[in-house]
Amino acid sequence: MIRIIPLATLILAAAVTTAAAEPARPALKQSATVTGDLVRIGDLVDNAGIVANIPIFRAPDLGQSGTVSAASVVDAVRGHAIIGLDTRGIVDVTVTRPSHMISGRDIQKTIARLLGNAYALGDSDEISVSFEREPRSFNIEPSASIEPRVLQLGYDARTGRFDAQLEFAGQRAMRWTGTAFPTVAAVTMVRSVGRGEIVRRDDVTIERRPKTQTERDTVAAIDAVVGRAARQALRAGSAVRGSDLMKPEVVQRDAAVTLIYAAPGITLTVRGKANEAGAEGDIISVTNLQSKRVIQGMVAADGSVIVQPGTPRVIANLEPAAEKRATQQK
Template identity: 25%
Template sequence: MERFRWLYIIGLILVLGTEGAGAPVRVVLPESVSVRGDEIFLGQVARIDGTSDLDDFSLGRSPGPGSSLNLPGSRIRIRILQQFPDAECEIPGIVRVERQGQHISEERVRVLVHEALQKENRDVSVRIRDLRLVGQNVFALGRLTLGRLETTGTGSRVRGQFPVYVDGNSAGNLRFVAQIDRMGTVLVATRNLEKDGMIRPEDLRQERRDITGLRGDVLSHPDQALGMALRLRVGEGDVLRSDRLIRPPLVRRGDPVRMVVESDNLRVHTSGQALRDGGLGDRIPVENLRTGKVVQGEVMAAGRVRLAF
């Protein structure tokens, strides 16, 4: 009796084991699936019964973040049957695969661009009139950071980009085009100022203007212009630039000058004649009237030139 009982148990184990080993493989894939990473794995998008060997079965590269692609269901079925010939497959004719991503809005880019440009232009107020993203603005999921703003272009039209990193890895560039204004303080002529005229306080006023289209040598403070002479005529309301100003000559060519030689314990004066116009600090040639020798001297005041000792 005991013998028959053991034979029954062994037979039952063999039957159950055979049924478990012969369990069919079944793969069910919906018409539309969503993925996160760079590769499409069957185990992430399908229901798989009967085996785990298909979990890491790759269906190919994922589309770009925020994009989609269509995979032929027949091709997926053939590849599964090559590995499991008896597998049951419920796979539609076309499988649409969508890649998840994180979106960067134009409004966020506008804020980032304004902050970066304002930091680069501390003395002016930057205003963005229009901004448009160009190309990709959806990136892979993960910790997203932006690199330093890079810009090109002159005047009010600016092209730029931020390098994008996801989890520390390069993920492309966030590109844009923008129209911007830069408001700053400039010096303006209160009246018509003639060439060679000396600039006085009443000739100037400060105004707040859009300086986007102006050259970089515009003046902003009266101290930069007072006491200077004009190289060119400046009209009323015109912005003053440094290239239109010159230091007024304290010595003119042909003027008699006092030539001074100085040291700690010695001061010598002699008469000379300027051979070229010169402003304060300019080095000009001077002829010594006693010896006829021409030397170089530094203009130190009206009618006075200092010679090197």
């Protein structure tokens, strides 16, 4: 059986086929992102066809944006067989040229890395670089390599002076001079503390200092400082050395202390006075308040002073009454 298709249906199908076969009409874009120095028709116009790659304007500088009026675009494309451009009511088109910015900090890190590799100065993070004239930031194409071409690189280990000439993608050769030094981590005082004062976490920080300006026993770890006492006054901004620290003093000068003499089967205690301050484990001079004799002993954690056994002078310094008690215990 043969079906008869209504004429109206045939006419509608023909119209749809014809519409599908017609090319899309060129239309203006609201904004465009471009690479390179030129703006092309296809950057600004949708459905530009075979003329899409034809340049019509200069692009903004790297990292910059600009605008072009819709009327200017219509005039520019008219000579390239685009007639009746649909502007979609747009007045101005924004054109942006993205970039990758090379900052002064990037240049500093690059020179530190190059010097570290070429002259065995260590990792770039451990090298302090200072410029005679601070480098300015600049932009390169986002797709370009950020690694520069090294035209010249010199370094004097004695003075720390460097001379670097580098060329980044799309830029002319640039020269930088200055000084570079290997550095070490150093615990540095944030505030001043007095002799005997306990160093707290908020009192210190970590700074990197030129290796030539630090001493061999400069402390590099904060944990090695916090909780220790200052052997001498430490001023703010100074690097802390191991010799600047000591255990916290548990016995103060002129303080009353208990003298303890311990031997197998006997323990004697005598009142005394500390002739000098001392931390746990220190050997200090003390006075037996009963005999008025001066002896030496080791400071214990509880603040008492333990008289070392086996020293004839110690037994001689004991109070006679204490000797009597020792005899009675036998």
